[in-house]
Amino acid sequence: MINTPFRYDFVGSFLRPQVLKDARVNYQDGKISKEEFDKVVNEEITKVVTKQKELGFHVITDGEFRRTFWHLDFMWGFEGVAHENTGNGIAFNDELALLDDTYLIGRISAKEHPFVEYYKFLKQFEDENTVAKYTIPAPAQTFQQMIIPGNLEITRKFYPTNEELIEDIGRAYQNIIKQFYEAGCHNLQFDDCTWGAIVGDAAKMRYKSLGIALDEVKKQLLAVNNLALENKPEDMIITSHICRGNYHSTYFNSGAYDTVADYVFAKENVDALFLEYDDERSGGFAPLAKVSADKKVVLGLITTKSPVLEDKSKVIERIYEAAKYIPLERLCLSPQCGFASCEIGNKLTEEEQWNKLKLVKEIAEEVWGK
Numbered sequence: 001m002i003n004t005p006f007r008y009d010f011v012g013s014f015l016r017p018q019v020l021k022d023a024r025v026n027y028q029d030g031k032i033s034k035e036e037f038d039k040v041v042n043e044e045i046t047k048v049v050t051k052q053k054e055l056g057f058h059v060i061t062d063g064e065f066r067r068t069f070w071h072l073d074f075m076w077g078f079e080g081v082a083h084e085n086t087g088n089g090i091a092f093n094d095e096l097a098l099l100d101d102t103y104l105i106g107r108i109s110a111k112e113h114p115f116v117e118y119y120k121f122l123k124q125f126e127d128e129n130t131v132a133k134y135t136i137p138a139p140a141q142t143f144q145q146m147i148i149p150g151n152l153e154i155t156r157k158f159y160p161t162n163e164e165l166i167e168d169i170g171r172a173y174q175n176i177i178k179q180f181y182e183a184g185c186h187n188l189q190f191d192d193c194t195w196g197a198i199v200g201d202a203a204k205m206r207y208k209s210l211g212i213a214l215d216e217v218k219k220q221l222l223a224v225n226n227l228a229l230e231n232k233p234e235d236m237i238i239t240s241h242i243c244r245g246n247y248h249s250t251y252f253n254s255g256a257y258d259t260v261a262d263y264v265f266a267k268e269n270v271d272a273l274f275l276e277y278d279d280e281r282s283g284g285f286a287p288l289a290k291v292s293a294d295k296k297v298v299l300g301l302i303t304t305k306s307p308v309l310e311d312k313s314k315v316i317e318r319i320y321e322a323a324k325y326i327p328l329e330r331l332c333l334s335p336q337c338g339f340a341s342c343e344i345g346n347k348l349t350e351e352e353q354w355n356k357l358k359l360v361k362e363i364a365e366e367v368w369g370k
Contacts, residue, residue, distance in 0.1 A: 015349075016340055049061075058130050068342065074113075077114050078111070103154050107159070135338075139225050173227075196242055226268060239274060240273055243341075273291065273297050274300060277318070278303035301336070305336075
C-alpha cells in the first residue's frame, strides 16, 4: 500500500469550475433539483481527479468540491452544531472572509458523517499508483471555533470549562476517524489554522486583549488534537496541514513557527506536517529541528495565492536550506495551501493552478529523483 505524503504532493482543494459554481447557485435558487446538482458535482470531481492523475500525482482528492468552506461544512456534521448565514465573517489581511456563523446548540457528539460518503465516491478512483486522501479541519479548529469571541458565551451554556469541550471534541473525532477507516480510508489530513493563528506579534496582542495566556492555548490545541488521534488504526496515516489563513489570495496572520514548534512539531502525534513556507511571513527553517523523528515534513514552498511561477533554482536552494535542520529524506514538496480553501478560490486560473503542480513535480523529481 502506498501512503501520503509523497515527494511531490498537494494540500487538497482546487479552484471550482464555473459550471460547478453556476450549478450551486441554481440549486440554491431552486432552479435545479438536488439530484441534478449532485450529478454536476460528481462529473466535476471525476474530471478533477482525472487531471490529478494526468499530471502524475500519486494522491487524489475531490478538490473539496462538495463544500463551501474548508472547515465549517465538516463541523455541521456533528450533533450539537448549527450554522446560519448572517453576512458576518473574519477579517483577513485585505478583505472580509464571509463565513456562516457556526455555533453550539448542544453538546458535541459524532453521528454518521456525510463526509464519509463523500470519501467513498472518491475512493473508487484509486488504482495501483494513487491513493485517495480526504481533508477535514483539525480537532483544534473545531475547538477554536467554539471559543472565539461571540461563540464562547454560547459554548459556556453547554461546557463550563474548555477541558470538557476538548474531551467531547476529541471523542467525536475518534468516532469519525473510525468511520473513515471502516470506509477504506487510510490517508486522512487535518487542516489546522490554529497554530498559524497564535504565532507573531498580532496574535500576542489579540490573545492578551482576550485575557488568555498563549501557553495555555497551545496546551489545549495540542491536547484536543492528540486526544482525537488516540486509538487510531496503525495502518492509517494522518497528517496535518498548518496554515496562516487562505481566502481569495489573502491571509489571516503572519509569524514564524518558533513559538509553537515545541508543541506541534515536537509533540503532535501526526505522521507528517504540511507547512506553509511560501514567503517571509512564515519565518525561517530553524524550528524544523524540533520536528520529532517519527514525522515527515512537506515544505509548502510554492504559493497558491499568486499565479506567478516560482524560480525553480531558488525553490531547490530553499529545500537544501531546510535540510540543514531535518534530513532531506524526511522532506517532501507541495504548494503552501489549497487553491480554494473556500468556494471563492484564489486569484489565479485553473491553467495557472495546474502549472503550479507541474512545477512541484518537476522540482521534486530533480531533488529526489523519479
